[in-house]
Amino acid sequence: MLVLIRSLRSHIEADRELPGNVPSFSMQGPLPEAASQNRPAKGNTGRRTGVEGETVLSSSVPGGLDSPSAGKGRPTVTLPEGDAAPASQRSSDSPQILVPGPYRRFSVPEMPITTNGEGEVRALNNVRTDLGDCRRCALHMGRKNIVFGEGNPHAGLVFVGEAPGADEDDQGRPFVGRAGQLLTKIIEAMKMQRQDVYICNILKCRPPGNRNPAAGEIAACEPFLVKQLESIRPKVICALGTFAAQTLLKSDVAISLLRGKFHRYHNIPLMPTYHPAYLLRNPSQKRQVWEDVKQIMNMLADDSG
Numbered sequence: 001m002l003v004l005i006r007s008l009r010s011h012i013e014a015d016r017e018l019p020g021n022v023p024s025f026s027m028q029g030p031l032p033e034a035a036s037q038n039r040p041a042k043g044n045t046g047r048r049t050g051v052e053g054e055t056v057l058s059s060s061v062p063g064g065l066d067s068p069s070a071g072k073g074r075p076t077v078t079l080p081e082g083d084a085a086p087a088s089q090r091s092s093d094s095p096q097i098l099v100p101g102p103y104r105r106f107s108v109p110e111m112p113i114t115t116n117g118e119g120e121v122r123a124l125n126n127v128r129t130d131l132g133d134c135r136r137c138a139l140h141m142g143r144k145n146i147v148f149g150e151g152n153p154h155a156g157l158v159f160v161g162e163a164p165g166a167d168e169d170d171q172g173r174p175f176v177g178r179a180g181q182l183l184t185k186i187i188e189a190m191k192m193q194r195q196d197v198y199i200c201n202i203l204k205c206r207p208p209g210n211r212n213p214a215a216g217e218i219a220a221c222e223p224f225l226v227k228q229l230e231s232i233r234p235k236v237i238c239a240l241g242t243f244a245a246q247t248l249l250k251s252d253v254a255i256s257l258l259r260g261k262f263h264r265y266h267n268i269p270l271m272p273t274y275h276p277a278y279l280l281r282n283p284s285q286k287r288q289v290w291e292d293v294k295q296i297m298n299m300l301a302d303d304s305g
Helices: 002-016 032-038 119-131 166-171 178-189 215-232 242-249 276-281 283-304
Strands: 047-049 055-057 157-161 198-201 236-240 263-265 268-273
Touching: 119 215, 157 215, 157 242, 178 276, 178 283, 198 215, 215 242, 236 242, 236 283, 242 263, 242 268, 268 283, 276 283
Parallel strands: 157 198, 157 236, 236 268
Antiparallel strands: 047 055, 263 268
């Protein structure tokens, strides 16, 4: 009995020596309260806080029907009016690119405003002169012709495609193959002719085997496209296909998500839609393109009215 009392006394004295009477065992990992603080809030799994407090997806944006794998992320995107971010989050230094949320925001450099008139023809000729016998990227080694663009230099509507194909390379003219024939039918369905609009591409030379444009090729060619659009100053731009839309909008959002609503490129309304070549492979998507085209027609009619 005496031995038992001495044993209990020694245990009590040992406990009193521990500061704050903290349990003597070691807890592996954080305390339950800390773990709950570090755990993402319910419904926010897979997200992170982006620019200016936005919540953006940490994974790549899902692809669409005519979409390549997601591209590299770039600096800043704002939502269209109606779905726009608060005014405090908008930049007053550059026009806004309108991209369906909750995707990242990208900024576009300012385009100088020019007036419509005879200057467009002279300006386009100057752009072509500046382009010259272009050797700014490796595509010049395999091309037959530079495909600069053609159409009305005063056009209210400009179609921008991806790159020339074999027929375009042969003739030096944009959209003259099977996809071009379909584009001509679309233009005629809009109660216009090819000579009423302007047609061009992101790239001026054909990529080998009609492969996707490379980043360096886009970087070499895009300044001339910007000068073309600056010279024409159209009322509406129609971006045909994934690469045209993503290049102009500086976005990696799939074309299937970009299409169907107006965005802005240097303060010009821009409608992305599927490329005519994609429609040749997927004719069921023609109805969606026609819906996009009708919005363009309404925009042109409203602007002229």
